[in-house]
Structures are given as C-alpha cells and as structure tokens.
Amino acid sequence: MPKALQRIPLKMVEDGCVLALPILDEKGSVLLGKGVKLTSKYVDRLKRMGVDYICIETPGLELVSVENAISQETVQFSITDIRKTLNNVGLKKNFCLKEIEGTVESIIYDMLKNRNIMLDIQMIKHYDEYTYTHSLSVAAISLAIGIKLGMNVDTLRNLGIGAILHDVGKLEIDKEILNKPGPLTKEEYEKIKQHSKIGYDLIKTCNAVLAAHVALQHQERFNGSGYPRAVSKNDIHLFGRISAVADVYDALTSERPQRPAWSSLEAYEYVVQGSGKQFDPRIIKLFQDSVTLYSNGMIVKLSTGENAIVVSQNDALPNRPVVFTLKNGAVNKKLDLKEIENSHIVIAR
Numbered sequence: 001m002p003k004a005l006q007r008i009p010l011k012m013v014e015d016g017c018v019l020a021l022p023i024l025d026e027k028g029s030v031l032l033g034k035g036v037k038l039t040s041k042y043v044d045r046l047k048r049m050g051v052d053y054i055c056i057e058t059p060g061l062e063l064v065s066v067e068n069a070i071s072q073e074t075v076q077f078s079i080t081d082i083r084k085t086l087n088n089v090g091l092k093k094n095f096c097l098k099e100i101e102g103t104v105e106s107i108i109y110d111m112l113k114n115r116n117i118m119l120d121i122q123m124i125k126h127y128d129e130y131t132y133t134h135s136l137s138v139a140a141i142s143l144a145i146g147i148k149l150g151m152n153v154d155t156l157r158n159l160g161i162g163a164i165l166h167d168v169g170k171l172e173i174d175k176e177i178l179n180k181p182g183p184l185t186k187e188e189y190e191k192i193k194q195h196s197k198i199g200y201d202l203i204k205t206c207n208a209v210l211a212a213h214v215a216l217q218h219q220e221r222f223n224g225s226g227y228p229r230a231v232s233k234n235d236i237h238l239f240g241r242i243s244a245v246a247d248v249y250d251a252l253t254s255e256r257p258q259r260p261a262w263s264s265l266e267a268y269e270y271v272v273q274g275s276g277k278q279f280d281p282r283i284i285k286l287f288q289d290s291v292t293l294y295s296n297g298m299i300v301k302l303s304t305g306e307n308a309i310v311v312s313q314n315d316a317l318p319n320r321p322v323v324f325t326l327k328n329g330a331v332n333k334k335l336d337l338k339e340i341e342n343s344h345i346v347i348a349r
Contacts, residue, residue, distance in 0.1 A: 010051055013043050020297075021055040021123075024076070052255055053125065067296075069119040070110045070140055078103045082132045082164060089202070090171045097161060097206045104139065104160035108153060111143055118313045119144045120292045121250060122264070131167075134250055139163035141246035142214075142239075144290035145283060155210075162203065162214025163243050169199030169215060181257040193219070196228050210239065218243040221278045233280075241280040245271060245287050248278075264293045265347075268318070289316040294347060299326070303346045306332075314338045319347065 016037060023032040023046065031049075032042060038056075046054065081103045089095055111119075121137045142163040146156050170178060173195055177188045184192065199215030216228070217240025224232030226244070236244075252267035262270070268291070275284040294300055294310045300323065302308050308323035309331075320337040335342050 008056060009053055010043060010046055013038055013054065013056065015039055018057040019054065020057045021072070023051065023054065055123075067114065067117050068123050069114045069117045069144065070107055070124075072123065074106050074110050075124055075136065078107060078136050079129065079132045082135050083129070085165075086131065086135070086168065086171065089168055095202065095206065097208060097211075100161055100164055101157065104143075104157055104164065107140060107143060107160060108156050111140070111147055115147060116315065118292045118315065118318065119290055120295050121253070122292075122295045125254070130254055130256075134254060135164045135167065137250040138166055138218075138243060138246045141249065141287070141291060142242050145242050145246070145286045148286045148289060158208065158210040159214070159239050159242065161208060162211035162239055163246065165199065165203055165211065166214045166218045166243055166247060167195065167199065168202055169195030169197070172198050179257045183258075193227050213237040214239045214243045216240070218247050220244065222280050223277050225278070236280075241283050245279050245283050248274075249287070249291075264291075265319070268293055288318065291318055292321070293318040294321055296321075301348045302335075303344075303348050308335065 019032055019034055019036045019038065022030045022034045024030060032046075036042070081099045085096075085100050119140055121140060124133050124137050124140065139160045143156055143160050146159050151159065170192075173192055177184065177191055180188070196216050196219050200212045203212035203215055217231075217237050220226035220229065220231055220236045220240050221244065222233060222236070222241065224230050249267050249271050252262045252270060253264055255261045268288075271279065272284055272288065275281045292313050296310050296312060298310045300308055300310060302323070302325070307326045309326060310321045310323050311334075312322045314320050314322065314336070317338050322334065322336045322338075324334050325332040335345065337345060337347075
C-alpha cells in the first residue's frame, strides 16, 4: 500500500514505526536512514540527541502530495551552509556572505519554480536545530511573501540574506540569557534588544546595507511598539515589515526554553489577529496566501468526529485543505474543505 508522511512528537512513536525522512546530525550526515523501522532503543537514542519530532510513514494514499515550495535537498544543504556561516561568526572568523548568497539563490530558484505550491515549514523543522532551522524558515516565509509582492531576483536575494541573518546579533548576547527558561529581568531584556543593532552593524561590514535592514528592523512593529527605534507603518523598511511576520510565526511554532511550541493554527491566528496592530495588513494577507497549516500526510480530527489525512492544499486557503477520511485505518472518502457543501466541516485538531 502507498505510504503517506506524518510528522509526530517523538514521545508518540511506537515500536515498528518507519522513518519517512532521514535523521541527520549537525553536519548533515545520516544517523538513521529513511525506511528504518524504529525500536525503543532508537527512540531513546534520538531523545538523548534532543530530537523532538520525526516524520514516519502512515498507511494511505497515492494521492498525498509530497510537494513543497522548497525541496528537501535545498533544505538540507541550506542548513549546512547556515550552520557554517553562523559558526564562523561565533568563532570570530572572517564573516563572508558568499555561501549564504548561494543558499538564498537556491531557495529562490525552488520557490519561483514552485510558485503555485504553498510553503510547509514543518518540513524544515524536521531537522530540530532551532538556530539554523529558524533562520531558514524566516527566510523561506519572507521570500514567499516577497515573490507574491512581485520583487525582482536582486531584491529577493537581499531580503533572503537579511532574513537568514536576522538574528546574527544574538551571537554576541550571553547564551545564559538567550536560553533562560524563566522570565527575563528588565536588564536581561534590554541586553537582548541590542541584537538588532549588533546584527545590522555586522551585516553592513559586508556592504549588504539592504539586507542589514532585516536585522535592524525585524523587531519593529506596525503600531510603533517595537524596537530598536519604535518606528511605525511605512517608516519601517518593507524588509522589516515582512520579516517581523515571518519571525514571530516561526518562533511561536518552535519549542523554546521558556515555553512549548504553539500549533501552526495557534501561531497563525495570533499573527493574523495582529494585522493592523503589530503587523502590516498587506503583509499579513500575503502571509495567509503563502503557508500551510496542516502538512500533507498529517492525520487530523474533523469536526464531524472523523479522522482524516491531509492529501493536498488549496491555494490561499491554508485552513481548508483536501483530505480523505479514514475508517478502520483505511481510506474512506475524499473531502475538499473549500467546497461549499463542506463549509460546515472544520479541522478540530
């Protein structure tokens, strides 16, 4: 029977589950390959490595689309390049944008080629390395929005470089503060706020002034409540308004020392509710048109009480995908949630 792909928390994995995507180490080497049947020994090993989620095969559906706006190959080498660049900054080695430029160009190529395919950042999070996957996710979301705005390739390249390096200034902030599990003191928060200007100055040394605006302004807010300059509306560079949305959404959907990860839907609703307040309404609309909420292959519960598997996405309707209901573990019937006859059905969880 054909297999679908499901991303689940490691704690929910049972003996006999089969890996749908390989587990990689920090250098991109394969630790556990696709198709490996998992045992409690493997699961314990993954826990010790700090892996929180994995992708497993589930019964179903030649109809499940495995397409993403960015290929897994591009995701894999992008994370490797981002890791190398940020490690060089942390080790005070020469800071060079050459590798990041190549990474961004590959992402842009994929996204332009797949411009009609919505972006599933959950497939990026499979790699479980927050610093690098967050950088890549923010870049991917930002570029998806930039493409919908009709930006040319040069502008997209600057946006992508800045988005990947938006938090580079945090490498100069005490790790104990960044990874503090409890609330920050006022003094600690003021120190963290310095990362925007630090990152801006660092990127500017590479003659990448446009890209540097992402680092400087991704914490600014449309209503003027952000930092470092508390500017508002169009006084915030377009790159800053785009990356603010991408940064908040991806950060909320990621596990952090201070809190568990929010679901994609929770983070999506938070960001959308900030339209016109924290975030530029035009950018929010394009964001809504760009990202998926329920990955293809994901098992969901419908408001009818039925379990279903997501098989494909409806463009610009991330909360209304195409699903197949499941009965006794087998495919039952197809439901396109965008159709009027299914308007009463929603995904409950």
